[in-house]
Amino acid sequence: MPELDEFSFLPAQAAGLGAAVPAVSRVDLALADGRRLSALRWGAAPPAVTLLHGAGLNAHTWDTTLLHLGVPALALDLPGHGDSSWRDDAAYVGRVLAPDVVRALETWTDRPQVLVGHSLGGLTAAAVAASRPDLVSRLVVVDITPGVDPNAGPAQIRAFFAGPTDWSSREELVQRALSFGLGGSPEAAARGVFLNSRVREDGRVEWKHHFAHLAAAAANAAARTDPAADAGTEPTTPDAVRAVLASTGWDDLAEVGAPVTLVRGERGFVTETDAEELRRRVPGAGVRVLATGHNAQEEDPAALAALIREVVADASA
Structure with missing residues (x-):
């Protein structure tokens, strides 16, 4: 695109x-x-x-x-x-x-x-x-x-953002979104991904928002703490994300x-x-x-x- x-x-x-x-x-x-x-x-x-x-x-x-x-x-x-x-x-x-x-x-x-x-x-x-x-x-x-409840919301959304922090293409990210049941139609998902991602100087694609990186870091930390954890486990909500709702x-x-x-x-x-x-x-x-x-x-x-x-x-x- x-x-x-x-x-x-x-x-x-x-x-x-x-x-x-x-x-x-x-x-x-x-x-x-x-x-x-x-x-x-x-x-x-x-x-x-x-x-x-x-x-x-x-x-x-x-x-x-x-x-x-x-x-x-x-x-x-x-x-x-x-x-x-x-x-x-x-x-x-x-x-x-x-x-x-x-x-x-x-x-x-x-x-x-x-x-x-x-x-x-x-x-x-x-x-x-x-x-x-x-x-x-x-x-x-x-x-x-x-x-x-600060932990409210569909588990698949938190798991989706806790995945890899960069991608080879936006098309790859669109397919991931659709596989999680997110984004609606392929056209709507492509629009949403384009508007919420950027291409870095190295050619890799990343989310524009910081929350994906925070969620991925929290999921990695949870996996290190609990070796039995796997990619299908809902990631622990990072303190910064939890505070979004709790502190106001x-x-x-x-x-x-x-x-x-x-x-x-x-x-x-x-x-x-x-x-x-x-x-x-x-x-x-x-x-x-x-x-x-x-x-x-x-x-x-x-x-x-x-x-x-x-x-x-x-x-x-």
């Missing part, structure tokens, strides 16, 4: 929806410590919506949702993901990532945002909204609460002054009990349920876009 770039898939996606392809560009921000924060700017006007993806994903996870939504938006690559720099300390937790998101909002937006966050992005968004209420008009959290507590959500909406997937990580706990701790929070799993933005982008559009309309009223 060497002839493709990250925007090559948009025309076909837009045509399938009967939508026009908006202006989409990549923007980068140099951070004070030498790291880079990268994002996609959707539309020519200043963004009204900023979106934060989940662990192991990147800004392109929102592509189809944003084609449906049709408003100016900013989709960030969180640190350790996409085209943003990895963290040396592997501290991919909401409160640690929040200052980078604040810097992005200060640089790339000119008004309080409808801040949408999925999974890790949702916990990060809550930390941003709690610490900088002037930057956030509404908070939408997609299929995550601080009460969710309910206090952040409780301190958010903006209206909060939780989007729960029927087959996702957030249970009805989790949702009720959010209602108890965040009076006035709304809860919406979509007929999806954890990745609502990929499973039913039209429904999620419609929900976000309602929130944007409320914020503009």
